[in-house]
Amino acid sequence: MSRRAAYEARQRRRANLIAGLSTIAVVGLVILLVPMAPGWDAVKRSFFDGETFVNTFPTLLRAFLLDVAIFAWSVPLIFALGLAIALARGAQSPALFPLRIFGAIYVDLFRGIPVVLLVYLIGFGVPGLGLPRPWNSPYIWGTVALVLTYSAYVAEVLRSGIESIHASQRNAAICLGRNSRDTMRFVILPQAIRRVVPANMNMLVALQKDVALLSFIGPVEILRQAGIFKSLLANFTPYVVAAVIFLCVTVPATRYADYLLNRDRNARS
């Protein structure tokens, strides 16, 4: 082992030791101090009840499948609409000017309204028009609310990707005699979409959580099911179960997005 390698190994061992000790100290303090709080026993009973956890877990997991389903059918709609809006905002021809204005207003509007508010407005408002079944379903209008909000975000992400492609790529395509639509479709978009995959991954993580907002307008998905259990059992543990189930999905997804982002950054530098 070289002098330098030996030195670095020593430094690393030292750093790991300090990190380990400080972590143990902090965790130890938490374990020691939190139960000393006057209400700890009550909190433990109502939030961390092992028996309730085990009993409600299967039903809540099944309810979570509804979240996954809503998520799954929303994603393609969000990306199709987001792409259409992004392209509309970039339209050059004067005849398409109304489309550009529409795109800009759309993005301003739906990025500016809290998702939960839009879920309420559309989820209660539209069925209130007296539509016949199945067109008054909260699934449809809840999905619409999510799609409107998230497609506005995705449109902006895609647009930033499109604008990040260097003008020389467009020049090269134009000089080969290709029109601007071909240039966008074959040269600009494929590169732009690849470049914004990490940003869109973060968007999907946020969407997966926001699906729970649909519980406010009816669907018995995980959050609502947890609420039902809470009322039934007079215990908050089902909420903790729901949180754990969400984390099992969102943490790996977030880590994967970070990994993609880092890989992308390294590839470009």
Add this chain to the structure above:
Amino acid sequence: MPGPRLSLSGVHKTFGDAHVLRGSDLDIGVGELGCLIGASGSGKSTLLRCMNGLEPVDDGAVRLDGVDIAEPGFDLGPIRQRIGIVFQSFNLFPHMTAYENAALAPARVLGETTAARPRIEGLFHRFDLADHMTKYPDQLSGGQQQRVAVIRALAMRPETLLLDEITSALDPELVGEVLDVLRQLRDDGMTMVLATHEMSFARDVADRVVFMDQGVIAEEGAPEAIFSSPKRERTRKFLASVLR
């Protein structure tokens, strides 16, 4: 005698306050290889980019086979298939293989999807890149990428090729392989205009050397005339500074 392939007269171009071309006149004959030389910022690249309308000119005429393509509003689409351009920085499409780079435009513009295949593969064979057709640009060396860029331009079967300092971004040992391609094209009779800093190549291969200075064509003529006995003082100065 047929007219020139490319004829520029009184071409002016400004970028904001910078008056980059101040009335340039130049004729390039059919099958001729013209080399534009001159210091950085003398207007070589801009002049080249005006020849296919990539940069619209402010004033003056750019005639391709007698047709003024600098006319404002002129539809350049069909022109660009006849006049190819290769850039200093290659500008290959990074998400496509070498072959796809070359095949995309013929498929979309000429409507040749299968018909073009043997022709494009032939180009890869001819320029020693047959083994690299399925590779992506970032898997190729600079010299290979630039040769792919030349093939991509040739795949459109242009009559004229514009080459914008295509060896300037290459490591010195890779310049030769790209210049060899140009020699072969010259032997085919391709009309070419090359902006370059490769003086020895210009001297050996060019039919005509055009020295640009401050946005005008200061001197032009046969390579021997320019390199051995330049008439203008500024040509002499420039050559003395690059041919040490």
